[in-house]
Amino acid sequence: MKNYFLILFVGLSIINTAQAQGHGPIYGLQTPTLAKGGINMNAAGMSIGTEDEASYMLRYTFFYGITEDLQVTLTTPTVIERLENAPRTRGNSMMPSNGDIEAALWYRFFSNAFGVGKRFESTAILGVSAPTEDVRGQVNVGNSVHGAISTGYASRVWYAWLGGGYQYYLEKDNEQLGDLPYASMVIGYRPDIFMGDYPKPDWRIFVESLAEFPGDNKVNGQFFSTDERSKKVLVGPSILGLTGPWGISFGALFPVYRDLIPNTPREKYRVALNISYWL
Amino acid sequence: MKRIALIIVVAVFGTISSNAQITKVDQEVFGMDCAPCAYGLERGLKKMDGIEKVRVSLNDGKAYLDLTANNNLSLKQIQEEVKVNGFSAKNAEVVLEGQLIKEDNALKIKVKNEEYYLTSNTGQSVINSLQPGTVKVRGIVQDEEDGSLTDKWKIKITEIL
Numbered sequence: 001m002k003n004y005f006l007i008l009f010v011g012l013s014i015i016n017t018a019q020a021q022g023h024g025p026i027y028g029l030q031t032p033t034l035a036k037g038g039i040n041m042n043a044a045g046m047s048i049g050t051e052d053e054a055s056y057m058l059r060y061t062f063f064y065g066i067t068e069d070l071q072v073t074l075t076t077p078t079v080i081e082r083l084e085n086a087p088r089t090r091g092n093s094m095m096p097s098n099g100d101i102e103a104a105l106w107y108r109f110f111s112n113a114f115g116v117g118k119r120f121e122s123t124a125i126l127g128v129s130a131p132t133e134d135v136r137g138q139v140n141v142g143n144s145v146h147g148a149i150s151t152g153y154a155s156r157v158w159y160a161w162l163g164g165g166y167q168y169y170l171e172k173d174n175e176q177l178g179d180l181p182y183a184s185m186v187i188g189y190r191p192d193i194f195m196g197d198y199p200k201p202d203w204r205i206f207v208e209s210l211a212e213f214p215g216d217n218k219v220n221g222q223f224f225s226t227d228e229r230s231k232k233v234l235v236g237p238s239i240l241g242l243t244g245p246w247g248i249s250f251g252a253l254f255p256v257y258r259d260l261i262p263n264t265p266r267e268k269y270r271v272a273l274n275i276s277y278w279l
Numbered sequence: 280m281k282r283i284a285l286i287i288v289v290a291v292f293g294t295i296s297s298n299a300q301i302t303k304v305d306q307e308v309f310g311m312d313c314a315p316c317a318y319g320l321e322r323g324l325k326k327m328d329g330i331e332k333v334r335v336s337l338n339d340g341k342a343y344l345d346l347t348a349n350n351n352l353s354l355k356q357i358q359e360e361v362k363v364n365g366f367s368a369k370n371a372e373v374v375l376e377g378q379l380i381k382e383d384n385a386l387k388i389k390v391k392n393e394e395y396y397l398t399s400n401t402g403q404s405v406i407n408s409l410q411p412g413t414v415k416v417r418g419i420v421q422d423e424e425d426g427s428l429t430d431k432w433k434i435k436i437t438e439i440l
Contacts, residue, residue, distance in 0.1 A: 024313070035319045036363035068365040113310025113367035116340030154312045156337065197338045198317035242314035278315045 024240040026251035026272050027208045028186035029150035029163025031123040033108045034065030039279035046272040048083065048097060050265040056080040059095050069108040076101045077132060085137045085265045088180050088214035088230075090146070090167060097270070098136060100129035100144065110151075117156035124149045125165070137265075139217045139224070142172030150184075156195065159188030159204065171218070178215035178229075185209045188240075201243040209235045210253060216261055225262040232258040234270065247276035299390045299413075303374035304344040304357055307422075309367040311337060320364045327352060327360060353393050354420060355428050362425045369422040374440065376415040388414060388434070395420065395434040405436050415440040 024030065034040055040063040048055045061075040075095040082099065089097050096102055104127030113119040127146040135141060150163025163184050169177035190204040211233045217224040238251025253270040260266065311317060317335040324333045324342060329350030334343040342361070346352055358368035377390035386397040386406065397406065398421065409416075417438040423429070 033365065035323065035365055038319060038364075068363050108365075111310070111365070115309055116307075117310070117312040117337060119310035119312070119367075154310075156312055159312075195338065197336050198314055198321075202314035202337075244318050245315060247315060276315075278319060 024159075024204070024242075024247070024249065025161065025184075025186040025188070025206050025208050026238045026240075026249045026274055027210055027234075027236075027253055027270070028161055028184035028206075029125075029148055029165060030161050030186070031108060031121045031150050031152040032154075033069055033071045033106050033123065034063055034278075036065050036068045038065035038071075039063065040276060041279070042274055042276045044095065044272055044274040046097060046270070048087065048089070048270050049268040050083065050085070050087070051268060052085070052265070053083055054081065055083045055086065057097070057099070061095055069111070071106045073104045073106065073127075074102070075104075079132065082133065083137070083265070085263075087265050087267055088178055089212055089270075090165070090180065090182065096129055096146075096167075099132040101132060102127050102129040102146070104128075104146070115155070117154070119154050120152070121154075122149070122151040129167075136177060137217070139177055139219065140172040140175040141177055142170040144169040144177075152186075157190055159186070159190075159206070161186045174220055176218040178217050180212060180214045181229075182210065182212045184211070199244055201241060203239065203241045206238045206240065206251070207235070208238055208251060208253065209233065214264075228261055230258070230260040230264050232260065232267070234267070236270075245278040247274075247278075249274045249276075298349060299375075299377040300346070300350055301352060301354060301373055301375045301390060302346050302348075304342075304346070304354065305372040306342045306344065306357060306361065307369040307371060308335075308340050308342055308361055309369050311335075311340060311366045313337070316364070316366070320361065320366065323360050323364055324357070327356065351391065353391065353430070354432060355393065355430060358423075358425070358428055367425055371420045372417070373420055373434075374415070374417050376413065379409055379411050379414045381411065388416065393430045393432065395432045398433050398435045401434075401436045405439060408439055409436075 042061040044059045046057050058078040063073045065071045077099050079099045106125050108123045110122040125148040129144045131141040146167045148165025152161035167180040186206050186208045188204050188206040194203040213229045215229050233256050234253040235256050236253035240249040250273045317337050321333050321335045329347050329352035331347045332345040361368035375390050377388040380387050388395045416436045418434040418436040421433040
Protein backbone atom coordinates (compact mmCIF):
# COMPACT_ATOMS: atom_id res chain seq x y z
CA MET A 1 0.00 0.00 0.00
CA LYS A 2 2.93 2.34 0.75
CA ASN A 3 4.29 1.72 -2.73
CA TYR A 4 0.90 2.59 -4.18
CA PHE A 5 0.87 6.01 -2.56
CA LEU A 6 4.53 6.55 -3.30
CA ILE A 7 3.92 6.06 -7.02
CA LEU A 8 0.93 8.39 -6.93
CA PHE A 9 2.88 11.01 -5.00
CA VAL A 10 5.84 10.89 -7.37
CA GLY A 11 3.53 11.08 -10.37
CA LEU A 12 1.64 14.06 -9.00
CA SER A 13 4.84 15.84 -8.00
CA ILE A 14 6.25 15.50 -11.49
CA ILE A 15 3.08 16.86 -13.01
CA ASN A 16 2.85 19.77 -10.64
CA THR A 17 6.30 20.90 -11.63
CA ALA A 18 5.64 20.56 -15.33
CA GLN A 19 5.12 23.78 -17.24
CA ALA A 20 2.50 22.56 -19.64
CA GLN A 21 -0.27 20.09 -20.27
CA GLY A 22 -1.86 19.03 -23.50
CA HIS A 23 -3.92 17.82 -26.40
CA GLY A 24 -4.09 14.50 -28.19
CA PRO A 25 -2.15 11.76 -26.40
CA ILE A 26 -2.85 8.17 -27.36
CA TYR A 27 -2.72 6.54 -23.91
CA GLY A 28 -3.14 9.25 -21.30
CA LEU A 29 -6.33 10.94 -20.20
CA GLN A 30 -7.03 14.18 -22.04
CA THR A 31 -9.52 17.03 -21.82
CA PRO A 32 -10.61 18.44 -25.21
CA THR A 33 -14.22 18.07 -26.23
CA LEU A 34 -15.75 18.62 -29.66
CA ALA A 35 -17.50 21.73 -30.93
CA LYS A 36 -21.27 21.78 -30.57
CA GLY A 37 -22.56 19.47 -33.33
CA GLY A 38 -19.03 18.29 -34.12
CA ILE A 39 -18.38 14.69 -35.13
CA ASN A 40 -15.12 12.82 -34.84
CA MET A 41 -14.44 9.26 -35.98
CA ASN A 42 -11.45 7.18 -35.01
CA ALA A 43 -10.05 3.89 -36.21
CA ALA A 44 -7.31 2.40 -34.10
CA GLY A 45 -5.10 -0.65 -34.17
CA MET A 46 -3.53 -1.76 -30.93
CA SER A 47 -1.47 -4.56 -29.55
CA ILE A 48 -0.41 -5.68 -26.10
CA GLY A 49 2.52 -8.03 -25.78
CA THR A 50 3.22 -10.14 -22.72
CA GLU A 51 6.07 -12.56 -22.13
CA ASP A 52 3.91 -15.38 -23.50
CA GLU A 53 1.57 -13.95 -26.12
CA ALA A 54 0.30 -10.85 -27.94
CA SER A 55 -3.15 -9.42 -28.62
CA TYR A 56 -4.22 -7.55 -31.74
CA MET A 57 -7.34 -5.48 -31.98
CA LEU A 58 -8.97 -2.89 -34.19
CA ARG A 59 -11.23 -0.36 -32.55
CA TYR A 60 -13.64 2.21 -33.92
CA THR A 61 -14.75 5.21 -31.90
CA PHE A 62 -17.41 7.77 -32.64
CA PHE A 63 -17.63 11.14 -30.89
CA TYR A 64 -20.45 13.66 -31.05
CA GLY A 65 -20.46 17.12 -29.48
CA ILE A 66 -23.81 17.77 -27.81
CA THR A 67 -22.50 21.15 -26.70
CA GLU A 68 -18.99 22.56 -26.76
CA ASP A 69 -18.54 21.14 -23.25
CA LEU A 70 -20.45 17.87 -23.45
CA GLN A 71 -19.82 14.99 -25.82
CA VAL A 72 -20.92 11.43 -26.17
CA THR A 73 -18.70 8.60 -27.40
CA LEU A 74 -19.26 5.06 -28.54
CA THR A 75 -16.46 2.62 -29.16
CA THR A 76 -16.56 -0.93 -30.45
CA PRO A 77 -13.78 -3.45 -31.09
CA THR A 78 -12.83 -6.03 -33.66
CA VAL A 79 -10.62 -8.44 -31.76
CA ILE A 80 -8.18 -10.23 -34.02
CA GLU A 81 -6.22 -12.08 -31.37
CA ARG A 82 -7.17 -12.21 -27.71
CA LEU A 83 -4.81 -12.80 -24.81
CA GLU A 84 -5.39 -16.01 -22.88
CA ASN A 85 -4.30 -14.18 -19.76
CA ALA A 86 -5.14 -10.52 -20.31
CA PRO A 87 -3.78 -7.77 -18.07
CA ARG A 88 -6.38 -5.49 -16.57
CA THR A 89 -5.97 -2.20 -18.38
CA ARG A 90 -7.67 0.44 -20.46
CA GLY A 91 -6.44 1.28 -23.93
CA ASN A 92 -6.58 4.99 -23.30
CA SER A 93 -9.02 7.63 -22.16
CA MET A 94 -11.14 7.10 -25.25
CA MET A 95 -11.39 3.33 -25.26
CA PRO A 96 -10.86 0.10 -23.37
CA SER A 97 -7.96 -2.08 -24.50
CA ASN A 98 -9.80 -5.34 -24.02
CA GLY A 99 -12.81 -6.41 -26.02
CA ASP A 100 -15.37 -4.10 -24.45
CA ILE A 101 -18.00 -2.02 -26.19
CA GLU A 102 -18.21 1.28 -24.34
CA ALA A 103 -20.47 4.31 -24.32
CA ALA A 104 -19.37 7.39 -22.42
CA LEU A 105 -20.16 11.00 -21.68
CA TRP A 106 -17.41 13.59 -21.49
CA TYR A 107 -18.15 16.80 -19.63
CA ARG A 108 -15.65 19.64 -19.76
CA PHE A 109 -16.61 21.31 -16.51
CA PHE A 110 -13.86 23.91 -16.47
CA SER A 111 -12.28 25.87 -19.30
CA ASN A 112 -10.21 29.00 -19.24
CA ALA A 113 -8.82 30.22 -22.55
CA PHE A 114 -6.40 32.90 -21.47
CA GLY A 115 -4.14 33.50 -24.44
CA VAL A 116 -3.45 32.79 -28.09
CA GLY A 117 -3.59 28.99 -28.28
CA LYS A 118 -3.55 28.72 -24.49
CA ARG A 119 -6.11 27.23 -22.19
CA PHE A 120 -6.57 25.33 -18.98
CA GLU A 121 -9.42 22.86 -18.88
CA SER A 122 -10.75 19.94 -16.88
CA THR A 123 -12.98 17.14 -18.05
CA ALA A 124 -14.88 14.32 -16.38
CA ILE A 125 -15.69 11.06 -18.14
CA LEU A 126 -18.36 8.55 -17.21
CA GLY A 127 -18.86 5.40 -19.22
CA VAL A 128 -20.47 1.97 -19.25
CA SER A 129 -19.04 -1.09 -20.99
CA ALA A 130 -20.23 -4.47 -22.12
CA PRO A 131 -17.76 -7.26 -22.93
CA THR A 132 -17.61 -9.06 -26.27
CA GLU A 133 -16.36 -12.26 -24.69
CA ASP A 134 -17.71 -14.43 -21.89
CA VAL A 135 -14.43 -15.21 -20.21
CA ARG A 136 -11.32 -13.06 -19.86
CA GLY A 137 -8.22 -14.56 -18.29
CA GLN A 138 -10.21 -17.62 -17.11
CA VAL A 139 -12.70 -15.39 -15.26
CA ASN A 140 -16.28 -14.65 -16.29
CA VAL A 141 -16.39 -11.06 -17.46
CA GLY A 142 -19.36 -8.80 -16.74
CA ASN A 143 -20.39 -5.31 -17.62
CA SER A 144 -18.39 -2.46 -16.17
CA VAL A 145 -18.52 1.23 -15.34
CA HIS A 146 -15.67 3.66 -15.86
CA GLY A 147 -15.14 7.12 -14.44
CA ALA A 148 -12.20 9.43 -14.92
CA ILE A 149 -11.21 13.02 -14.44
CA SER A 150 -8.41 14.93 -16.09
CA THR A 151 -7.05 18.41 -16.18
CA GLY A 152 -4.68 19.95 -18.65
CA TYR A 153 -2.94 22.85 -20.26
CA ALA A 154 -2.69 23.44 -23.99
CA SER A 155 -0.66 25.98 -25.89
CA ARG A 156 0.99 26.26 -29.28
CA VAL A 157 4.25 24.89 -27.85
CA TRP A 158 3.65 22.92 -24.66
CA TYR A 159 0.96 20.53 -23.54
CA ALA A 160 0.40 18.60 -20.37
CA TRP A 161 -2.34 16.48 -18.85
CA LEU A 162 -2.84 14.80 -15.53
CA GLY A 163 -5.68 12.45 -14.82
CA GLY A 164 -6.98 9.53 -12.90
CA GLY A 165 -9.70 7.00 -13.42
CA TYR A 166 -11.38 3.91 -12.10
CA GLN A 167 -13.00 0.94 -13.82
CA TYR A 168 -15.25 -1.45 -11.92
CA TYR A 169 -16.47 -4.74 -13.35
CA LEU A 170 -19.73 -6.17 -12.16
CA GLU A 171 -19.95 -9.73 -10.94
CA LYS A 172 -21.03 -12.38 -13.40
CA ASP A 173 -21.94 -15.95 -12.44
CA ASN A 174 -20.24 -15.62 -9.07
CA GLU A 175 -17.02 -14.38 -10.66
CA GLN A 176 -15.70 -10.85 -10.97
CA LEU A 177 -12.79 -9.22 -12.71
CA GLY A 178 -10.63 -7.04 -10.49
CA ASP A 179 -11.19 -3.30 -10.49
CA LEU A 180 -8.71 -0.85 -11.99
CA PRO A 181 -7.66 2.46 -10.48
CA TYR A 182 -5.18 4.24 -12.73
CA ALA A 183 -3.47 7.56 -13.25
CA SER A 184 -1.88 9.09 -16.30
CA MET A 185 0.45 11.94 -17.08
CA VAL A 186 1.34 13.35 -20.46
CA ILE A 187 3.73 16.05 -21.51
CA GLY A 188 3.72 17.28 -25.10
CA TYR A 189 5.89 19.59 -27.15
CA ARG A 190 5.60 21.09 -30.61
CA PRO A 191 9.08 21.90 -31.95
CA ASP A 192 9.68 25.10 -33.94
CA ILE A 193 9.84 23.14 -37.16
CA PHE A 194 6.16 22.20 -36.71
CA MET A 195 4.96 25.73 -35.95
CA GLY A 196 3.70 26.31 -39.49
CA ASP A 197 0.34 28.02 -39.43
CA TYR A 198 -2.97 26.42 -40.39
CA PRO A 199 -3.63 24.84 -42.90
CA LYS A 200 -0.08 23.46 -42.86
CA PRO A 201 0.31 20.08 -41.10
CA ASP A 202 0.60 20.26 -37.36
CA TRP A 203 2.78 17.76 -35.48
CA ARG A 204 3.63 17.31 -31.84
CA ILE A 205 5.37 14.75 -29.68
CA PHE A 206 4.42 13.41 -26.28
CA VAL A 207 5.92 11.50 -23.42
CA GLU A 208 3.14 9.49 -21.85
CA SER A 209 3.06 7.63 -18.57
CA LEU A 210 0.46 5.40 -17.09
CA ALA A 211 0.26 3.93 -13.57
CA GLU A 212 -2.18 1.09 -13.02
CA PHE A 213 -3.20 -0.69 -9.85
CA PRO A 214 -5.43 -3.60 -10.88
CA GLY A 215 -7.15 -5.55 -8.16
CA ASP A 216 -7.31 -9.31 -8.08
CA ASN A 217 -10.13 -11.29 -9.66
CA LYS A 218 -12.76 -13.01 -7.54
CA VAL A 219 -13.93 -16.57 -8.06
CA ASN A 220 -16.75 -17.97 -5.93
CA GLY A 221 -16.73 -14.73 -3.98
CA GLN A 222 -13.07 -15.16 -3.04
CA PHE A 223 -10.02 -13.35 -4.37
CA PHE A 224 -8.20 -15.53 -6.85
CA SER A 225 -4.87 -15.29 -5.05
CA THR A 226 -4.64 -12.23 -2.80
CA ASP A 227 -6.55 -9.09 -1.87
CA GLU A 228 -3.58 -6.92 -2.73
CA ARG A 229 -3.16 -4.95 -5.95
CA SER A 230 -0.62 -5.14 -8.68
CA LYS A 231 1.30 -1.94 -9.32
CA LYS A 232 2.78 -1.05 -12.65
CA VAL A 233 4.07 2.04 -14.34
CA LEU A 234 4.50 2.29 -18.08
CA VAL A 235 6.20 5.10 -19.98
CA GLY A 236 6.64 5.73 -23.68
CA PRO A 237 6.64 8.17 -26.57
CA SER A 238 3.86 9.07 -28.95
CA ILE A 239 3.48 11.41 -31.88
CA LEU A 240 0.39 13.16 -33.21
CA GLY A 241 0.09 14.63 -36.68
CA LEU A 242 -2.85 16.76 -37.78
CA THR A 243 -3.73 18.24 -41.10
CA GLY A 244 -7.11 19.80 -41.76
CA PRO A 245 -9.73 17.32 -40.57
CA TRP A 246 -7.30 14.38 -40.38
CA GLY A 247 -5.20 13.19 -37.51
CA ILE A 248 -2.82 10.28 -37.05
CA SER A 249 -1.10 9.23 -33.88
CA PHE A 250 1.24 6.45 -32.96
CA GLY A 251 2.59 5.51 -29.57
CA ALA A 252 4.13 2.80 -27.45
CA LEU A 253 4.38 2.15 -23.74
CA PHE A 254 6.94 0.03 -21.93
CA PRO A 255 6.92 -1.08 -18.31
CA VAL A 256 9.41 0.73 -16.10
CA TYR A 257 8.16 -0.53 -12.75
CA ARG A 258 5.98 -3.43 -11.68
CA ASP A 259 5.07 -5.20 -8.51
CA LEU A 260 2.59 -7.83 -9.58
CA ILE A 261 0.36 -10.14 -7.61
CA PRO A 262 0.58 -13.87 -8.52
CA ASN A 263 -0.89 -15.05 -11.82
CA THR A 264 -0.67 -11.58 -13.36
CA PRO A 265 0.75 -11.48 -16.88
CA ARG A 266 4.01 -9.58 -17.31
CA GLU A 267 3.63 -7.07 -20.12
CA LYS A 268 6.46 -6.30 -22.53
CA TYR A 269 4.89 -3.52 -24.56
CA ARG A 270 1.74 -1.77 -25.74
CA VAL A 271 1.58 -0.16 -29.16
CA ALA A 272 -1.27 1.73 -30.81
CA LEU A 273 -1.95 3.54 -34.06
CA ASN A 274 -4.98 5.80 -34.33
CA ILE A 275 -6.46 7.63 -37.31
CA SER A 276 -8.99 10.40 -36.73
CA TYR A 277 -11.33 12.32 -38.96
CA TRP A 278 -13.34 15.35 -37.92
CA LEU A 279 -16.57 15.83 -39.85
CA MET B 280 -37.96 64.08 -65.69
CA LYS B 281 -35.42 65.88 -63.54
CA ARG B 282 -37.66 65.39 -60.55
CA ILE B 283 -37.90 61.64 -61.21
CA ALA B 284 -34.13 61.39 -61.56
CA LEU B 285 -33.71 63.31 -58.32
CA ILE B 286 -36.09 60.98 -56.51
CA ILE B 287 -34.18 57.96 -57.83
CA VAL B 288 -30.83 59.45 -56.74
CA VAL B 289 -32.19 60.26 -53.27
CA ALA B 290 -33.76 56.83 -53.00
CA VAL B 291 -30.54 55.07 -54.04
CA PHE B 292 -28.39 57.16 -51.67
CA GLY B 293 -30.93 56.68 -48.96
CA THR B 294 -30.77 52.93 -49.40
CA ILE B 295 -26.98 52.91 -49.36
CA SER B 296 -26.74 55.14 -46.34
CA SER B 297 -29.23 53.00 -44.44
CA ASN B 298 -27.33 49.84 -45.35
CA ALA B 299 -25.76 49.55 -41.93
CA GLN B 300 -23.53 46.51 -41.68
CA ILE B 301 -20.23 45.06 -40.59
CA THR B 302 -17.95 44.48 -43.57
CA LYS B 303 -14.78 43.09 -42.00
CA VAL B 304 -13.91 41.37 -38.72
CA ASP B 305 -10.51 40.28 -37.44
CA GLN B 306 -11.68 38.29 -34.45
CA GLU B 307 -9.18 37.39 -31.74
CA VAL B 308 -9.69 33.80 -30.57
CA PHE B 309 -8.14 32.44 -27.38
CA GLY B 310 -7.60 28.76 -26.64
CA MET B 311 -7.30 27.48 -30.23
CA ASP B 312 -4.16 25.37 -30.46
CA CYS B 313 -4.44 22.74 -33.19
CA ALA B 314 -5.24 22.18 -36.87
CA PRO B 315 -8.63 20.48 -36.29
CA CYS B 316 -9.55 23.38 -33.97
CA ALA B 317 -8.84 25.83 -36.78
CA TYR B 318 -10.54 23.59 -39.31
CA GLY B 319 -13.71 23.35 -37.20
CA LEU B 320 -13.88 27.08 -36.60
CA GLU B 321 -13.20 27.86 -40.26
CA ARG B 322 -15.92 25.46 -41.34
CA GLY B 323 -18.41 26.83 -38.83
CA LEU B 324 -17.80 30.42 -39.89
CA LYS B 325 -18.00 29.55 -43.59
CA LYS B 326 -21.46 28.10 -43.03
CA MET B 327 -22.80 31.42 -41.77
CA ASP B 328 -24.86 33.46 -44.19
CA GLY B 329 -23.05 36.68 -44.96
CA ILE B 330 -19.46 35.43 -44.77
CA GLU B 331 -17.53 35.90 -48.01
CA LYS B 332 -14.04 34.84 -46.99
CA VAL B 333 -12.53 33.21 -43.91
CA ARG B 334 -8.92 32.71 -42.91
CA VAL B 335 -7.99 31.24 -39.55
CA SER B 336 -4.51 31.63 -38.12
CA LEU B 337 -3.38 29.47 -35.21
CA ASN B 338 -0.21 31.46 -34.68
CA ASP B 339 -2.03 34.81 -34.64
CA GLY B 340 -4.98 33.36 -32.74
CA LYS B 341 -7.35 35.12 -35.10
CA ALA B 342 -10.14 34.52 -37.56
CA TYR B 343 -10.02 36.99 -40.44
CA LEU B 344 -13.47 37.50 -41.97
CA ASP B 345 -14.64 39.41 -45.01
CA LEU B 346 -18.41 39.82 -45.04
CA THR B 347 -20.59 39.99 -48.10
CA ALA B 348 -22.30 43.18 -49.26
CA ASN B 349 -25.69 43.68 -47.65
CA ASN B 350 -25.13 41.01 -45.03
CA ASN B 351 -27.22 40.71 -41.89
CA LEU B 352 -24.54 39.25 -39.65
CA SER B 353 -23.95 40.64 -36.20
CA LEU B 354 -20.76 40.52 -34.18
CA LYS B 355 -22.70 38.62 -31.54
CA GLN B 356 -23.44 35.82 -34.03
CA ILE B 357 -19.77 35.62 -34.98
CA GLN B 358 -18.61 35.48 -31.37
CA GLU B 359 -21.23 32.86 -30.54
CA GLU B 360 -19.88 30.69 -33.35
CA VAL B 361 -16.42 30.97 -31.78
CA LYS B 362 -17.89 29.95 -28.43
CA VAL B 363 -19.72 26.84 -29.69
CA ASN B 364 -16.44 25.69 -31.17
CA GLY B 365 -15.05 25.64 -27.65
CA PHE B 366 -12.94 28.80 -27.73
CA SER B 367 -13.12 32.28 -26.31
CA ALA B 368 -13.76 35.31 -28.52
CA LYS B 369 -11.79 38.34 -27.37
CA ASN B 370 -11.21 41.74 -28.98
CA ALA B 371 -12.23 42.19 -32.59
CA GLU B 372 -10.97 44.70 -35.13
CA VAL B 373 -13.95 45.61 -37.29
CA VAL B 374 -14.91 47.75 -40.21
CA LEU B 375 -18.52 48.79 -39.93
CA GLU B 376 -21.01 51.21 -41.35
CA GLY B 377 -23.88 52.60 -39.34
CA GLN B 378 -25.72 55.58 -37.95
CA LEU B 379 -23.80 57.80 -35.54
CA ILE B 380 -26.13 58.87 -32.75
CA LYS B 381 -25.48 61.13 -29.80
CA GLU B 382 -27.27 59.93 -26.67
CA ASP B 383 -26.85 61.42 -23.19
CA ASN B 384 -23.42 62.86 -24.03
CA ALA B 385 -22.35 59.47 -25.34
CA LEU B 386 -21.71 58.62 -28.96
CA LYS B 387 -22.84 55.34 -30.42
CA ILE B 388 -22.99 53.77 -33.84
CA LYS B 389 -26.10 51.77 -34.57
CA VAL B 390 -25.59 48.84 -36.93
CA LYS B 391 -28.87 47.03 -37.43
CA ASN B 392 -29.74 45.68 -33.96
CA GLU B 393 -26.33 46.26 -32.46
CA GLU B 394 -25.04 49.39 -30.80
CA TYR B 395 -21.36 50.28 -30.56
CA TYR B 396 -20.58 52.85 -27.86
CA LEU B 397 -17.46 54.89 -28.41
CA THR B 398 -14.94 54.41 -25.62
CA SER B 399 -13.19 57.31 -23.95
CA ASN B 400 -9.86 56.26 -25.41
CA THR B 401 -11.01 57.04 -28.92
CA GLY B 402 -8.83 59.93 -30.05
CA GLN B 403 -10.37 63.41 -29.70
CA SER B 404 -9.41 64.25 -33.29
CA VAL B 405 -11.36 61.22 -34.45
CA ILE B 406 -14.38 62.19 -32.39
CA ASN B 407 -14.23 65.76 -33.70
CA SER B 408 -14.25 64.47 -37.26
CA LEU B 409 -17.37 62.38 -36.81
CA GLN B 410 -20.59 63.87 -38.06
CA PRO B 411 -24.06 62.62 -37.13
CA GLY B 412 -25.54 60.39 -39.78
CA THR B 413 -24.02 57.50 -41.64
CA VAL B 414 -20.41 56.77 -40.83
CA LYS B 415 -17.99 54.06 -41.88
CA VAL B 416 -15.22 53.38 -39.41
CA ARG B 417 -12.53 50.96 -38.41
CA GLY B 418 -12.19 50.19 -34.72
CA ILE B 419 -11.38 47.78 -31.95
CA VAL B 420 -14.38 46.21 -30.25
CA GLN B 421 -13.62 45.37 -26.67
CA ASP B 422 -13.97 41.87 -25.31
CA GLU B 423 -17.20 41.00 -23.53
CA GLU B 424 -17.90 37.92 -21.43
CA ASP B 425 -18.61 35.00 -23.77
CA GLY B 426 -21.48 33.75 -21.65
CA SER B 427 -23.35 37.05 -21.52
CA LEU B 428 -23.10 38.62 -24.95
CA THR B 429 -25.63 41.35 -25.67
CA ASP B 430 -26.23 43.66 -28.61
CA LYS B 431 -24.21 46.42 -26.98
CA TRP B 432 -20.48 46.78 -27.50
CA LYS B 433 -17.70 49.20 -26.67
CA ILE B 434 -15.57 50.35 -29.58
CA LYS B 435 -12.40 52.38 -29.89
CA ILE B 436 -12.49 53.99 -33.32
CA THR B 437 -9.08 54.04 -34.93
CA GLU B 438 -9.94 55.35 -38.38
CA ILE B 439 -12.78 57.05 -40.21
CA LEU B 440 -13.17 55.57 -43.68
